[in-house]
Amino acid sequence: MQESLDAIGEALDENGKVVVTGCLGVKHDLIKSTHPKVLAITGPHDTPAVMNAVHQHLPKPHDPYTDLIGVKLTPPHYAYLKISEGCNHRCTFCIIPSMRGDLVSRPIAEVMQEAENLVKAGVKELLVISQDTSAYGVDVKYRIGFVRGRPTKTRMTELCRSLGELGAWVRLHYVYPYPHVDEVIPLMAEGRILPYLDVPFQHASPRILRLMKRPASAEKVLERIRGWRAVCPEITIRSTFIVGFPGETEAEFSQLLAFLEEAQLDRVGCFAYSPVEGAAANALPDAVPQAIKEERRARFMALQERISAAKLKAKIGRTLKVLVDEPGVGRSSADAPEIDGVVKFRGGKAGELRDVLIERADAHDLFGRLQ
Ligand code: SF4
Secondary structure, three states, X not given: OHHHHHHHHHHHHHHOOOEEOOHHHHOHHHHHHHOOOOOEEOOOOOHHHHHHHHHHHOOOOOOHHHHHHOOOOOOOOEEEEEOEEOOOOOOOOOOHHHHHXXXXXXXXXXXXXXXXXXXHOOOOEEEEEOOOHHHOOHHHOOOEEEEOOEEEEOOHHHHHHHHOOOOXXXXXXXXXXXXXXXXXXXXXXXXXXXXXXXXXXXXXXXXXXXXXXXXXXXXXXXXXXXXHHHHOOOOEEEXXXXXXXXXXXXXXXXXXXXXXXXXOOOEEEEEEOOOOOOOHHHHOOOOOOHHHHHHHHHHHHHHHHHHHHHHHHOOOOOEEEEEEEEOOEEEOOOOOOOOOOOEEOOOOOOOOEEEEEEEEEOOOOEEEEEO
């Protein structure tokens, strides 16, 4: 919570015009009292309220293109595609289900229509998001909808197959390693969707995962990862982890480091556990002192940097397809916007798909030449 309030303060200092939206928006009074200058505060998933606030403070330009398809808050060549809202899990560190409720999947026909409209409007990359992408359709018992006249189940595999026919990059986020995730890996190997899987593992110690009430257990995760790589050697696996969860011992943290070493994940985010107001984990005993949490985070990230640097170095000499975000900067299949590294080069225009010969790498980014 404090981190979010600090981020609002930083944004106010930098730009002076700030609209707060998302989960934190439900803490209206706290935000208003801490930062009276914010222009508006909206709850999660309330695009109309955000846009109203934006239009109140900035004149609304007439643009027949955005007026027709709704406002996209991302650059025009990529777009987030939200396939469901809410979550059936109850991870003890998370308050999303208490704010957004249980999983509600959008009908597959509606999702596909939106995706098609976006691609027709020039979007080159669709980023599939939700709270739990692999659970898509569970709430509607995988109901059949019609996609271009074809009966299609409201289910992740079928969605990926349909999205893969649109000719845009398709990138999957927030996929839990349920068994049926294995079904989408061949689609990645065949080049229908990007060979990229964002799987939030959060920890590797079975005891900590139980305390977290995570939907998937640590058992067999390494085996699954090996299986995915055997089917699709190009796959980029991204994950996030929490260190310093209440009760985490040094031995359990070491277990996490050993997992990381073994799993050789491509991209990793790591958070030092911080209690969220209203989360069940706050009641757990044996909070880890802040200094130890930070120290563990630093050790974790040092190991990941080493893994990442080696993985990126192995790409030197290869030619990668890159989607240009702005002149000089783009992303390959291994890089999601905002959270992963980038590929840097001279030239290019936003929205172009170009080949880049990789000449150099550091721990996070690649550097090369447009072909
Ligand atoms: S962290 Fe757990 S409870 Fe929260 S949205 Fe993700 S799966 Fe659901």
